[in-house]
Amino acid sequence: MANRRARPNGLxxxxxxxxxxxxxxxxxxxxxxxxxxxxxxxxxxxGLSVHGGCRVCLVEVDGEHAPRLAxxxxxxxxxxxxxxxxxxxxxxxxxxxxxxxxxxxxxxxCVSNGSCELQDLASEVGMDHVRFPYQYPDRAADASxxxxxxxxxxxxxxxxxxxxxxxxxxxxxxxxxxxxxxSYLVTELNLPWGEAPSCTWCGKCVTVCPTxxxxxxxxxxxEMEHDTDLVGFLARARTEGEWEGRx
Amino acid sequence: MSAKPRFAxxxxxxxxxxxxxxxxxxxxxxxxxxxVDLVFGPLTxxxxxxxxxxxxxxxxAVANEDNLELAHDLRANTKTVVSFGDCxxxxxxxxxxxxxxxxxxxxxxxxxxxxxxxGVLPSAEGIVPPLLPKVLPLHQVVPVDVYLPGCPxxxxxxxxxxxQLLDGEPGDERAYGIRFG
Numbered sequence: 001m002a003n004r005r006a007r008p009n010g011l012x013x014x015x016x017x018x019x020x021x022x023x024x025x026x027x028x029x030x031x032x033x034x035x036x037x038x039x040x041x042x043x044x045x046x047g048l049s050v051h052g053g054c055r056v057c058l059v060e061v062d063g064e065h066a067p068r069l070a071x072x073x074x075x076x077x078x079x080x081x082x083x084x085x086x087x088x089x090x091x092x093x094x095x096x097x098x099x100x101x102x103x104x105x106x107x108x109x110c111v112s113n114g115s116c117e118l119q120d121l122a123s124e125v126g127m128d129h130v131r132f133p134y135q136y137p138d139r140a141a142d143a144s145x146x147x148x149x150x151x152x153x154x155x156x157x158x159x160x161x162x163x164x165x166x167x168x169x170x171x172x173x174x175x176x177x178x179x180x181x182x183s184y185l186v187t188e189l190n191l192p193w194g195e196a197p198s199c200t201w202c203g204k205c206v207t208v209c210p211t212x213x214x215x216x217x218x219x220x221x222x223e224m225e226h227d228t229d230l231v232g233f234l235a236r237a238r239t240e241g242e243w244e245g246r247x
Numbered sequence: 248m249s250a251k252p253r254f255a256x257x258x259x260x261x262x263x264x265x266x267x268x269x270x271x272x273x274x275x276x277x278x279x280x281x282x283v284d285l286v287f288g289p290l291t292x293x294x295x296x297x298x299x300x301x302x303x304x305x306x307x308a309v310a311n312e313d314n315l316e317l318a319h320d321l322r323a324n325t326k327t328v329v330s331f332g333d334c335x336x337x338x339x340x341x342x343x344x345x346x347x348x349x350x351x352x353x354x355x356x357x358x359x360x361x362x363x364x365x366g367v368l369p370s371a372e373g374i375v376p377p378l379l380p381k382v383l384p385l386h387q388v389v390p391v392d393v394y395l396p397g398c399p400x401x402x403x404x405x406x407x408x409x410x411q412l413l414d415g416e417p418g419d420e421r422a423y424g425i426r427f428g
Contacts, residue, residue, distance in 0.1 A: 100337075104343075104346065106337075106339055106340060106342075106343065107333070107398065107427040107428025108333055108339055108340055108398035108427075108428045109340060109343075110428065113428040114428070119427055119428060122425065122427055123424070123425045123426055123427075126420065126425065127425065128336070128394035128396060128420060128425050129330065129336050129337070129384070129386055129391070129394045129396070130337065130384075133387070134337075134338065134342070134345070134384075136342070136345040136346050136348070136381075137346075138346045138347070138348075
């Protein structure tokens with residue numbers, strides 16, 4: 001291919017048969033996106049650290065037994081990656097089905113109906129129904145904050161809010177409590193959000209939420225729209241001084 | 248005997264919004280009426296689900312004992328069963344009561360503690376069907392052949408799915424798309 005060995009000391013990586021040149025430190029996701037491969041992501045967000053928790057960006061790497069996460073796997077020289085095999089497509093659908101089965105994701109009555117990354121992902125991976133039994137967890141919403149609402153029934157624990165708050169806003173109001181299936185998000189060491197003294201009311205957590213778990217107060221069904229590009233813009237503005245491109 | 252496919256629609260635990268969306272097909276319903284024999288539906292006078300049905304659209308989740316019985320009846324008598332809309336596919340709004348999980352407490356809250364004027368639990372042996380402990384999506388009760396999610400699926404998506412079924416090539420979701428909510 002034309003760009004092979006385009007950079008000095010570059011790595012050669014093959015994505016779905018397309019030869020790409022890459023540099024040390026790039027992830028499989030970085031290179032695959034450059035190659036035009038449509039790898040879905042959910043917890044990954046431009047501008048935030050890599051979490052690797054949602055598992056929807058699974059890919060096959062030649063010589064590896066198990067699928068790897070595109071977002072958190074660094075490329076190596078002569079790596080061969082397949083992003084859309086039959087097995088990977090099925091794995092991704094299972095991951096999305098498990099996310100739906102684990103919470104209470106009732107799109108029809110959700111603030112984010114129509115602008116939800118989980119809802120879109122279901123369509124994208126071909127999930128026409130969920131093959132696992134729904135868990136129906138009974139989780140109480142926190143509406144104590146004057147501006148925002150947290151509904152953990154719609155939370156998929158992607159930790160975008162945790163990372164946006166800690167890394168971009170520098171407040172670290174959010175965190176994950178407990179372990180495994182009992183895990184849940186807390187504000188301020190488990191105080192109600194409205195009583196959290198370190199919350200600056202900036203709303204970055206709300207803008208990055210991929211579902212309807214975090215929303216502006218007062219929004220009805222389908223009225224919530226997120227602004228997930230914001231943190232990527234802020235991160236680039238700070239590190240590279242790029243302040244253009246947003247009004 | 249007619250050579251036309253035998254077509255049915257069923258209304259289980261749902262709001263009938265999927266049937267309303269179906270009615271939004273307007274004049275295409277006349278075309279459909281010419282292509283199928285409508286043998287069962289919420290507005291037909293049939294007392295029992297008929298035999299040898301080719302296509303059944305099932306709206307609603309399985310929420311009570313009547314729903315459960317009808318689900319088994321329709322499956323036993325239908326070639327292609329379609330989970331029609333989010334309540335049938337996921338349980339949707341109908342399944343929100345599963346978060347509590349105790350049907351007695353639920354009925355008490357709605358009919359006695361709630362704003363209902365009579366303040367009594369509805370009960371009429373053989374008429375008011377008992378609730379199942381949990382609301383279930385159709386495919387957790389009987390095998391389903393085709394899934395058409397949506398709350399409700401738009402008339403255009405219903406038409407695309409039904410046309411595909413009538414043309415004998417069901418289940419290619421590219422024709423009608425997957426969309427929850």
